[in-house]
Amino acid sequence: MLVNLPGPWNPWLGRLALSEIPYTNPILAPLFVVVVVLGLLMVAGITYYGKWGYLWKEWLTTVDHKKLGIMYIILGLVMLFRGFIDGLMMRTQQAMAVGPHASGMMGAVHGYLTPFHFGQIYSAHGMIMILLAATPLLVGIMNIVIPLQIGARDMAYPYLNALGLWITAAAVVLIMASLFVGDFAHNGWFGYAPIFELAYSPGVGVDYWIWTFQLVALGTTLGSINFIATIVKMRAPGMKWSRLPMFTWASLSANIIALTSFPCLQVAIGLVAADRYLGTHFFTAGFGGNLMLYTNLFWLWGHPEVYFVILPAFGMISEIIPTFSEKPLFGYVTMVLATFAIAGVSWLVWLHHFFTMGMGPYVSTEFSVATMLVGIPTGVKVFNWAFTMYRGRLTYTAAMYWALGALFLLLVGGLTGMMLSIPAINYMVHNSVFVVAHFHMMLLCIVYAIFGSVIYWFPKVFGYTLNEAWGKVMFWLFSAGTALVFIPMFMEGFMGMTRRLDWPFDPHWAPYLNIQVLGILVYVLSILAFVVMLYVSIRDRAQHRAAADAWGTSRSLEWLTASPVPFYNFAVVPQVNARDEVAWRREHGLSAQRASHYDAIHMPNNTGIAIIIGGLTFVLGFALTWRIWWLSLISLLAIIVMMIYRSAKGDPGHVIPAEEVERMDREAERTMPRADLPRHSGGVLGGAIAYDSGAAGEGSANLRGAPDYRP
Amino acid sequence: MFTRKWQPLRWVRYVALAPLLLLLNGCATHSIWWIFDPHGVGAKASFDYMMIDVAVMLGIVGLTAIMIVWFMWRYHKGRNRGTYDGKWAHSTTIEVFVWGIPILAVGFLSWAVAINGSFAVNPYNPTVITRHLKPHGDPIEVDVIATDWQWLFIYPQYHMAVANELVVPAHTPVFFKLTSTAVTTDFFVPQLLGMIDVMPGMRTKDALESDSIGQYQGVAADYCGAGTSWMLFKTHVVSKSDFASWVHHAQQSTGNLTVAGFNRFAEPYININNKVEYFSQVQKGLFNQVILEVMHGRKWPLPMFMTENMVGYLKKQAAEHRA
Numbered sequence A: 001m002l003v004n005l006p007g008p009w010n011p012w013l014g015r016l017a018l019s020e021i022p023y024t025n026p027i028l029a030p031l032f033v034v035v036v037v038l039g040l041l042m043v044a045g046i047t048y049y050g051k052w053g054y055l056w057k058e059w060l061t062t063v064d065h066k067k068l069g070i071m072y073i074i075l076g077l078v079m080l081f082r083g084f085i086d087g088l089m090m091r092t093q094q095a096m097a098v099g100p101h102a103s104g105m106m107g108a109v110h111g112y113l114t115p116f117h118f119g120q121i122y123s124a125h126g127m128i129m130i131l132l133a134a135t136p137l138l139v140g141i142m143n144i145v146i147p148l149q150i151g152a153r154d155m156a157y158p159y160l161n162a163l164g165l166w167i168t169a170a171a172v173v174l175i176m177a178s179l180f181v182g183d184f185a186h187n188g189w190f191g192y193a194p195i196f197e198l199a200y201s202p203g204v205g206v207d208y209w210i211w212t213f214q215l216v217a218l219g220t221t222l223g224s225i226n227f228i229a230t231i232v233k234m235r236a237p238g239m240k241w242s243r244l245p246m247f248t249w250a251s252l253s254a255n256i257i258a259l260t261s262f263p264c265l266q267v268a269i270g271l272v273a274a275d276r277y278l279g280t281h282f283f284t285a286g287f288g289g290n291l292m293l294y295t296n297l298f299w300l301w302g303h304p305e306v307y308f309v310i311l312p313a314f315g316m317i318s319e320i321i322p323t324f325s326e327k328p329l330f331g332y333v334t335m336v337l338a339t340f341a342i343a344g345v346s347w348l349v350w351l352h353h354f355f356t357m358g359m360g361p362y363v364s365t366e367f368s369v370a371t372m373l374v375g376i377p378t379g380v381k382v383f384n385w386a387f388t389m390y391r392g393r394l395t396y397t398a399a400m401y402w403a404l405g406a407l408f409l410l411l412v413g414g415l416t417g418m419m420l421s422i423p424a425i426n427y428m429v430h431n432s433v434f435v436v437a438h439f440h441m442m443l444l445c446i447v448y449a450i451f452g453s454v455i456y457w458f459p460k461v462f463g464y465t466l467n468e469a470w471g472k473v474m475f476w477l478f479s480a481g482t483a484l485v486f487i488p489m490f491m492e493g494f495m496g497m498t499r500r501l502d503w504p505f506d507p508h509w510a511p512y513l514n515i516q517v518l519g520i521l522v523y524v525l526s527i528l529a530f531v532v533m534l535y536v537s538i539r540d541r542a543q544h545r546a547a548a549d550a551w552g553t554s555r556s557l558e559w560l561t562a563s564p565v566p567f568y569n570f571a572v573v574p575q576v577n578a579r580d581e582v583a584w585r586r587e588h589g590l591s592a593q594r595a596s597h598y599d600a601i602h603m604p605n606n607t608g609i610a611i612i613i614g615g616l617t618f619v620l621g622f623a624l625t626w627r628i629w630w631l632s633l634i635s636l637l638a639i640i641v642m643m644i645y646r647s648a649k650g651d652p653g654h655v656i657p658a659e660e661v662e663r664m665d666r667e668a669e670r671t672m673p674r675a676d677l678p679r680h681s682g683g684v685l686g687g688a689i690a691y692d693s694g695a696a697g698e699g700s701a702n703l704r705g706a707p708d709y710r711p
Numbered sequence B: 001m002f003t004r005k006w007q008p009l010r011w012v013r014y015v016a017l018a019p020l021l022l023l024l025n026g027c028a029t030h031s032i033w034w035i036f037d038p039h040g041v042g043a044k045a046s047f048d049y050m051m052i053d054v055a056v057m058l059g060i061v062g063l064t065a066i067m068i069v070w071f072m073w074r075y076h077k078g079r080n081r082g083t084y085d086g087k088w089a090h091s092t093t094i095e096v097f098v099w100g101i102p103i104l105a106v107g108f109l110s111w112a113v114a115i116n117g118s119f120a121v122n123p124y125n126p127t128v129i130t131r132h133l134k135p136h137g138d139p140i141e142v143d144v145i146a147t148d149w150q151w152l153f154i155y156p157q158y159h160m161a162v163a164n165e166l167v168v169p170a171h172t173p174v175f176f177k178l179t180s181t182a183v184t185t186d187f188f189v190p191q192l193l194g195m196i197d198v199m200p201g202m203r204t205k206d207a208l209e210s211d212s213i214g215q216y217q218g219v220a221a222d223y224c225g226a227g228t229s230w231m232l233f234k235t236h237v238v239s240k241s242d243f244a245s246w247v248h249h250a251q252q253s254t255g256n257l258t259v260a261g262f263n264r265f266a267e268p269y270i271n272i273n274n275k276v277e278y279f280s281q282v283q284k285g286l287f288n289q290v291i292l293e294v295m296h297g298r299k300w301p302l303p304m305f306m307t308e309n310m311v312g313y314l315k316k317q318a319a320e321h322r323a
């Protein structure tokens, strides 16, 4: 062993021992029982209904971008809930512990969580919310929507897509395992040097953090390659760059950020791992280590990352607002420029996360001004959304509620961001709960956009709309929770309350902390409203069947194909004639236009390899965390073997005959309600082509946009 | 499709706005709003810059919010307040304003607060303090060492030191040099001066001047392990004569800080009972010595029991606290 490991280690189990399982902890032990019981119930249920085959064939081995997207979203929602529970514990701890006379229980001096336990909770909370909740939710929505918006049959690399999902899932399982086996990191989601070094964090917590991070980073990087390739190469005929829907543009810029920044994170975290496993001194205080190097490398990824998550959210808002304003997006070109401006500048601002390191006025000014520059395109976007509504016809659906809510949160987040970007101000509020409130405004802006898009695109994927009334109830409860939690938090920032206090020492903060607990309770109600919304919607699904254009006023290409989307997306690859294709067809009386000629469709085959590799990456992460060398080696080798096997085997894909496609398309047509819209009576306008039927005999036109899955 | 038959819990939307009422009682009390109630020259300057920034940004953001709400009201479908134009999606005039307003605002803020502010409260040479330095003024120097999890303030001019309490004279510039033994944290007295990182093996600087006699709370603003929350120190700004007698009093204490003594002091310790210690003798050059040792690999490792399961340790500390 190259490092001095505190505590026992043995060659078979590494650092693992029975004592690492917190079966005496009064919170974790019952939770563990609940999880096990729920797990067993699920297994029993699936077995009883004989659904294992279905699960394996239709979901676990699928390479269909929509199903993968749905699984990403479910994963994200589950983690959103887990992260929320962490938040609930932090809020209750601070409220119970505030002031010098607060009593303590369960070993804590004040409140009910010991300092180290509290540290683990907020570290897990941050990591989960940003990387394992927001990111999978966004990736899931991008997965579903992008191929539909550009008229593709699937992603460019369907197998890679599945691999990304299962590696992300492995990260999720790893971080969940840290709950029940050993500890998680205590030093914040971004880690601090040198506290994460072995000398100051001797347990396995930081190791869990390292490998969880590496896994999500890997999964997300793979995903970003796929999205970029898909958007660049798989657009339907006529889908020129100048016609690309705004959400696709935003996703493209976001994924360029991801592809270029995540490797930087992987290097930074990899060097931390080297310090902890190999005894190097990259980030130690002594022996020539440079701890500020870590902070720089981390935020060199960290800041672009926050734009990686907000840009798709901006894209979602840009889709929802025009649909319910019955107008095209105002200033499309400016909007694209603003998106890429934000993406570009996001690379130049990372030092604003540590102005307080004493970098001198010239460097701070530079980064301060660069940070404020981001405010310009962001402001432009807000104005453009406002002018999209101007002269519009606004329908206040639940999706529109969430999109507009996101807009207001963005205003608050932008205002406070512009305060933080000024060093003179930053010195007073950095590391205070004011910063926490700032980025929660931004991240909640994303969450609002996500809820908006789930409601907005749900009918496209499932064929029926979600219950509007309950969607709105949830919106108002969620907003009440947001206000009750974060307005007091901003105020505490001005009271000088620093972040990450397991014991808030000043009793004056008590009322504000109590209001926040109230806010958390309101959030709980909103979660209940969400569950009710799902229940009611599923119960009443027959009454709410959606037409191809589920909202009647939709604009972009995904609303052209049937709802729910067939697995091949478009029976015939559409010819794109305009920026807002569906709106254009509606205006030109082409909505009812149907293809007359069908061609065979070539689709990729399912594969179990992705989920197997995902499982192996979990084993690898777990073995490395606990320093079980033999297991690490075996799982690593197995991953490599699987990869070689898959590459050698390839995937010939399969072909759906034209008659079958036609039958399915007619069937979908028959069962789908017609959008009750005033229709123009006119026929096809001169020169417009609704479908690219392809030259007879060639048969390949419909495969344009579909990749060749052969190796 | 969107008939409003039943709207459950309409009232919940008002709950969302209720917390705004809280803002009304803001600023009524004196000192709990530390950031709005600065008593140090640097903190005051920061506060002023904050007000400029907020005024400009609130002007824009506030008007934008009003505009959005107005559009939402005016173009509500079916209310026939505004005229609908489903084709209108571009206007060069508006685009110019849309880009122009943020550009002007950012330009102004860059100059007025970003650049000026960075020099005014530059921790290494805050011009708000240093430009008033009289040639015959005698600034106080304080060397700050953060350990896991205590603060040591060395007054090299007086050869004495005090742990977990900072005393400085009013109307006098105080210059800090800061470092840390084990891990990184932030030195912060919200009402007096902004945060500055303290890092092991490195030296940072900061400066403070206050004209208001009083007691202010100092904190460790960055997470640095289990004792972070307890790593507090009271900062007393006292009159010059009180300061002299305080120094005299401290110099009478029996505490004595050699390098070996310091290494014992720097062992991990959660200061639950807010212990203050005085040292009349401090080995010369202790501050530099600590930095040097850390650079050569000295560590103060945390024992497992201070990270994994702290229950036993905290029980012991709590008992000590009660005793």
Ligand code: HEM
Pocket (backbone or CB within 6 Å): A190, A306, A307, A309, A310, A352, A353, A354, A371, A372, A374, A375, A378, A413, A414, A416, A417, A418, A420, A421, A422, A426, A429, A430, A431, A435, A438, A439, A442, A443, A446
């Ligand atoms: C106008 C745009 C924005 C500006 C000017 C801005 C500025 C800043 C600054 C200066 C900080 C550092 C605060 C400190 O630690 O002292 C910060 C922190 C942060 N911002 Fe923003 N921000 C903006 C937008 C966003 C967006 C869009 C997001 C993400 C969705 C975001 C997420 C965060 C996060 C997560 C942190 C803190 C990370 C941490 O310390 O844990 N910000 N922001």
Ligand SMILES: [Cu+2]
Pocket (backbone or CB within 6 Å): A292, A357, B199, B202
């Ligand atoms: Cu440094």
Ligand SMILES: [Cu+2]
Pocket (backbone or CB within 6 Å): A302, A303, A306, A349, A350, A352, A353
């Ligand atoms: Cu940033």
